[in-house]
Amino acid sequence: MTAHTHETDVQELKRAWLDEAIKLATNSVTNGGGPFGALVAKDGRVVAIGNNQVTANLDPTAHAEVSAMRAACRQLDSFSLEGCVLVTSCEPCPMCLSSALWARIERIVFSADRHDAAVAGFDDRKFYDLFEKQPESMWPMAVEQLDLPNRTAPFDAWLAKSDRIDY
Numbered sequence: 001m002t003a004h005t006h007e008t009d010v011q012e013l014k015r016a017w018l019d020e021a022i023k024l025a026t027n028s029v030t031n032g033g034g035p036f037g038a039l040v041a042k043d044g045r046v047v048a049i050g051n052n053q054v055t056a057n058l059d060p061t062a063h064a065e066v067s068a069m070r071a072a073c074r075q076l077d078s079f080s081l082e083g084c085v086l087v088t089s090c091e092p093c094p095m096c097l098s099s100a101l102w103a104r105i106e107r108i109v110f111s112a113d114r115h116d117a118a119v120a121g122f123d124d125r126k127f128y129d130l131f132e133k134q135p136e137s138m139w140p141m142a143v144e145q146l147d148l149p150n151r152t153a154p155f156d157a158w159l160a161k162s163d164r165i166d167y
């Protein structure tokens, strides 16, 4: 009974956060941003919010999820979002998924999916396809490795640094 009630509470909290993220996304449109909103929560409370600011900030990486994670890190004074939930109005694109992995996000909750976004002209599906189905040789961007003799010098310096903060 208690466990079941707790589970219901958790689900309701996630729905409430998701509803807030959707409202952030809708407000973002009104305020000149893209139609995406996100928030980061920890221990049952919202830590930070974000909306899409790609065109407003001339920043192609300023997706709602990245904006929310940056704000959450500042709020928590940490580069790790371990134990945090990323709640976003729409399924995260590959960049945001990657960013969440790097941030050590524990869980992602979203509502609209990549197909809903495509209907609105946001076709992230082609980037999912790049990662999931296409070899790098078929990407619209060249990825080239040049083997320079000092290629590991930065890592050597890092490993030799006694006061480094591992992450």
Ligand SMILES: [Zn+2]
Pocket: 063, 064, 065, 092, 093, 094, 095, 096, 097
């Ligand atoms: Zn994204």
